[in-house]
Amino acid sequence: MSTQTHRLTITQITDCEHCAVLRISGELDQSCEEYFLGTLATIVDAGRRHLVLDVTALVFCDSRGLNCLLAIRWLLKRLEGKLILAGAGRRLSELLVLTGSTELLPVRRAVGVALLELPEAHRPVWPPPPDPDET
Numbered sequence: 001m002s003t004q005t006h007r008l009t010i011t012q013i014t015d016c017e018h019c020a021v022l023r024i025s026g027e028l029d030q031s032c033e034e035y036f037l038g039t040l041a042t043i044v045d046a047g048r049r050h051l052v053l054d055v056t057a058l059v060f061c062d063s064r065g066l067n068c069l070l071a072i073r074w075l076l077k078r079l080e081g082k083l084i085l086a087g088a089g090r091r092l093s094e095l096l097v098l099t100g101s102t103e104l105l106p107v108r109r110a111v112g113v114a115l116l117e118l119p120e121a122h123r124p125v126w127p128p129p130p131d132p133d134e135t
Helices: 030-045 063-078 090-098 111-115
Strands: 002-004 008-015 019-028 050-054 058-061 082-086
Touching: 008 030, 019 030, 019 063, 019 111, 030 050, 030 063, 050 063, 050 111, 058 063, 058 090, 063 082, 082 111
Parallel strands: 019 050, 019 058, 050 082
Antiparallel strands: 002 008, 008 019
C-alpha cells in the first residue's frame, strides 16, 4: 500500500497485528501534515500501536513535520506503543538534537535494528517476504 500527496509518499512495507513499518519519502512540512497525520491515524485506528518509520528517503522535515512526529508519538504512547525512526539522515538528526527531541523520537540505523526494540510477539517478519505480485 502506498499513498502520496504532491510532496510526501507513505508506503506500508510490512505489518502485523500490533506493528506497521512505513517508508516516509519526500518532504514533511505544513503542506503535508493533514495527510501525514490522517494516514498514520488510520493505521493506528486499525490496531497498530507500534510504528517504525523508515525515513531514509525523507529529504526535508521542518518544525511542523517534527510536530507531526511528536503528535503520533504521543498517540502511540497513550496506547502503550512506540514510534521509532529508522535511517534518519543528517538534517533530520540535527533537527532532533537541536530541539531536544532525541529521547522522545528514538532513531535507529535500520528498520531491523528498530524492530528489535519491540516485544517479539509484536514484530512483523523482517525482512518482509517477497510480494508474489512483483515476481
